[in-house]
Amino acid sequence: MTQHLDKELTRDEPSPRPTPPAAGAPVILSRRDRLVLFVLCAAQFMIALDFSVLNVALPRLGTDLGLGQAELQWAVTAFALPSGGFLLLFGRMGDLYGRRKLFLAGLALFGAASVLTTFAWDPASFLAGRALQGVGAAAIVPTGMSLLTTTFPEGPLRDRALGINGTLLSLGFTVGMVLGGVLTDTLGWRSTMALLALFAVVVLPLAPSLLSESRRPERPRLDVPGAVTVTGGLLAVIYALSTAADRGFGGTDVIVALVAGVVLLAAFAVVESRTAEPLISLPMLKRRTVAWGNLGGLVTFAMMSTVVFAMTLYFQEVLELSAFQTGLVFGFQGTAAAVSGAFVPKVLGRLGARSTLVASLVVQGLSVAGLLVIGTESWSVWPAALCLALACVCNLGAIVAYGLTVTSGVPDEEQGLATGLVTSTQQVGITVGIPLLGVVATTTTDRLSGVHTVLAIDAAIVLLTAGLVAVGLGRDRTAAAG
Known part of the structure; x- marks a missing residue:
């Protein structure tokens, strides 16, 4: 019986879909659905964690491995280059040759690379491990998203699945900042990489028996x-x-x-x-949902990463908080996002994905504008924490809503293309925000003035984008049905 079940779960055909609930019925996931969701979301959380867990550890890492100040950026860039550069390619390869195969290969490579970085003995071995982590991430992210959207059908089930996934993505980045400081202070910088290896070790053995193959039925040339x-x-x-x-x-x-x-x-x-x-269907890019949804996603990722960067400078250099205290403030932000994750599917069901995207961008922009009240007084940490928490909650809503907007109505055989665009937007957004605006905060003589300038520009861009997306997408006809 077990052998028969394993054969059924791993055969080369589209992933089995849960039965959509009847209209008005509560969304209930089966035990197997929950396990599938755990595997896919844990892998995405692991990648989100990797974006931030090493940041606080960079100075000690550089001293230990002999990386100079000018070379420390490569600890981040060596991961960002392949993880962003190969996303679209691997998303398409998953469509053509099997998403499950590529997802498992990416997990195995990421885990092995994390072990290499944990025990790195010189700069070359460490940077090689980081680059291999990036290649593994580029395979995991688009195929994992494709497996999620092809497993859970459009409607409340997919809304809930993407809501949980979006919560963990947002939480992973914040938790990484907190854990990075705690682990580095207690166990050393290598423990941050060991944590990533541990995630891979937990997820990889579960994935083969839970995930079924999903790919295009025909085999066109790459x-x-x-x-x-x-x-x-x-x-x-x-x-x-x-x-x-x-x-x-x-x-x-x-x-x-x-x-x-x-x-x-x-x-x-x-x-x-x-x-x-x-590799990318140009007619797909002409879809309003794809074009405007990705614009909303690009801006919400880019501008929120900029806010986190600017506020990190503010807490540590203006208010003179320690790295650990700064991590606790961002931990409050992450907790708010985690709690709100339970309500995002309900908001999506009431408003629809497009309206939720626009509303989330509007409130995110207003929350960032609220940060302009901060000053050099110690009490500023409280309004800052509250505004950051609200901005993070709305960022989570925008992340889930833009993913649903872009992938809704896309055939299963093109989900890899759509989710490849979603995840590329995510990666590019995280990458471009800090270089474009963060330089203002770091080069201004008056640090508080520089932070205020960044926040004002950030809020204006988010609010302008909300208006453009609202006009571009038009009325959300799915709200009533959600």
Whole structure:
């Protein structure tokens, strides 16, 4: 019986879908559904954790491994380059050759790379491990999202699944900041990488028996020219923006990388318009939900990462809080996001994904604007914590809503393309926000003035985007049915 069940769960056909609940019926996940959701969300949480858990540990890591101040950025960039650059390629490969296969391969590679970084003996071995972690993440994120959206059908089930996933994504980034400080102070920087390896060790044995294969029924050829140009273009742009965050936009390598990235991405657009089996379907990009939904996602990720960066400077350099105290403030923010995750599906059901996206952007922008009241007084930490918590809750709502907006109505065979765009937007958003606005906070002589300027620009961009998305998407016809 067990062998028969394993065969049924791993056969090469679309993932089995839970039965959608009747209209008005409560959303109830079966035991197997909950286990599938645990595996997929735990993997996404692990990747979100990796984005922030190492940040606080960088100074000690540099001293231990002999990385100079100018080289420390590569601890982050070595991960960001492949994790963002290969997302679209791996999302498409999952569509064509099997999402489950690529998801499992990514998990195995990420776990092995985390072990390598934990026991790294010099800068080269550490950076190699970080790069391999990035490659593993690029395979895990789009295939994991595709498996989630193809397993749970549109409607309340998918709303709840994406709500839980979005909560863990938002929480993972914040928890990483808190855990990074605690682990580094108590067990050393290597424990932050060991934590990631532990996640992989827990998730990987469960995944094969729970996840069934999902891919396109036909086997078209991979769009190699498109893969080369989009991957090269994303790598170049992410390198330029990551480097600019540390050294500014004036460096020759930054300028060359930006120009090369733009040229390659333009070439990619030309290639996709002429190939029979494109890596990205241009008609998909013409969908209002895909175009405007991704714009909302790009802005919410970019601007929230900028707020976190600016407020980290504010807490530590203006209010002179310790790294641990700063982590506790952000921990309050993360707790608020975790609690609100239970209510996001209800809001989505009442308002619909598009209206929820617009409303979340509006309140996120107003919350960031509320941070303009902070000053040098110690009491400023309280309004700052409250505004950050509200902004984080709305950021979570926007993350879930834009994912639903972009993937709704997309056929299963193209879910890898859609979720590849969703996750690429996420990665690019996290990458571009700090270089574009964070430099204002770091180069202004008066740190408080610089932080205020960043927050004002940030709030204006989010509110403007909310207006554009509202007009671009039009009336949400799914609200009544949700």
